[in-house]
Amino acid sequence: MKSFIVILFTFMAFSASAETIRMVQAAKAFLGNITDEQASVAYDDPIIEEENKVEELKLKVGDKIQFINRDEVSHNVSAKASDVVLFDVKLQDPGAKNDKLIELKSKGEYTVQCAIHPKMKIKLKVE
């Protein structure tokens, strides 16, 4: 019985643990966890873009996000729901990343969007 409880609590601790998501900006899109090598050729390779493009994310309160700009142009990414700003990464030049991870603190449905390239968009659901 005692070991069962230990296993149960271990499982609960793991299932409740927060994740860190890395979003890579390349080819003027949000791509998932791609390698630096893939990011460097994504501009000329629509298959890499197609296979890794992220348009929807479901995350939990407590999860963290990092935005890494591996593009050839600057991006200015924020997440909003009407007038509520969940986070604002601000301007990231090529090669930049936010060293301080963004922790998601509020539930809701947001749009992650680049102010410079409005077509760069992710629907973000925080549960």
Ligand SMILES: [Cu+2]
């Ligand atoms: Cu952009």
